[in-house]
Amino acid sequence: MERNATSVRTISLLELAPYVRLVQHIQSNDRYRLPPRIIYDYELKFVVAGSCEYTIDQKLYKAGPGDMIFLSPMVRHSCIVPKDNMFHYYAVHFDLLYMGEAFDFSVEDVYLNWNYLQEAFIPVEPELTDRPIVRLSDIELPYVFSISDRHGCESLLRSMYAAFAEREFGAELLLRGELLNLLALIVRELTTTGGKSLYHPRSERVGQAIRWMETHYRTPIQLHDIASSVHLSPSRFRELFKEETGKSPIEMLVAIRMKRAKDLLLHSSLSVGQIAEEVGYPDIHYFSRLFKRVEGLSPLHYAQSLRSKFR
Secondary structure, eight states: OOOOOOOEEEEOGGGOBOEEEEEEEEEEETTOEEEEEOOSSEEEEEEEEEOEEEEETTEEEEEOTTEEEEEOTTOOEEEEOOTTOEEEEEEEEEESBOOOGGGOOOHIIIIISSOTTTOSSOOOOGGGTTSOEEEESSOOOOSEEEOSOHHHHHHHHHHHHHHHHHOOTTHHHHHHHHHHHHHHHHHHHHBOTTOOBSSOHHHHHHHHHHHHHHHHTTSOOOHHHHHHHTTOOHHHHHHHHHHHHSSOHHHHHHHHHHHHHHHHHHHOOOOHHHHHHHTTOOOHHHHHHHHHHHHSSOHHHHHHHHHHHTO
């Protein structure tokens, strides 16, 4: 979705001080559904029994007992339960840091007061789309992953649910402590002893960014536009993209545009100026210089050399 400019802050595990907003314990059947929506904080959902099918950022994920579903702010998702199945899970909504009363919100109004069985989708809350986003620098969690220590995970969530339901004085401390224990369990599951990730969620984000560029290449695009499409800061996104592809995001964008330009030069009757505009370069002279630098020939000479081969 299109986002307004939102501040993104990256913190280390050392700085992590989570604020738990909501803990749920749900048992349902195949009538369960979560219509397309976004959330404004983080959510961890642990499947105790049964199964579900999540669509997260347009990709299908199937989850069963022992699986954890991790949802980040502003990522569109939906969920159904397969026919004749059931779904038993714990869920925790939280921020990685307490951001103050100004950025807090009512879980009743935003999450709980919707008829999820009837709504076609959950509308966006415009006043929440500019909440600051805090991300971890030390680890990236995939959308769905398995937990081997199911008993330990469920025990922590059961304790959190009881503390949240009782709401005794000081419950915030217990909830923070238990969530830190849960996150520590997850980190142990997802990394080697040296801290190297066993999963590669960056591949998902890089793939998503490339798909976004393939859709929007006709429009003026800056690095921060591409980074915002996958909810990362420009510097962090550039680093991950380069590690994954060997190219910078802008180099990849140029490659996408040049590929489309070559297709049009060969298979269309458009002029070079029209093709330049079609691939996002309204300045024909800049497009021609860039094309020659990348392909070694001017657009016109490139088209002539290829068309002669197909006569």
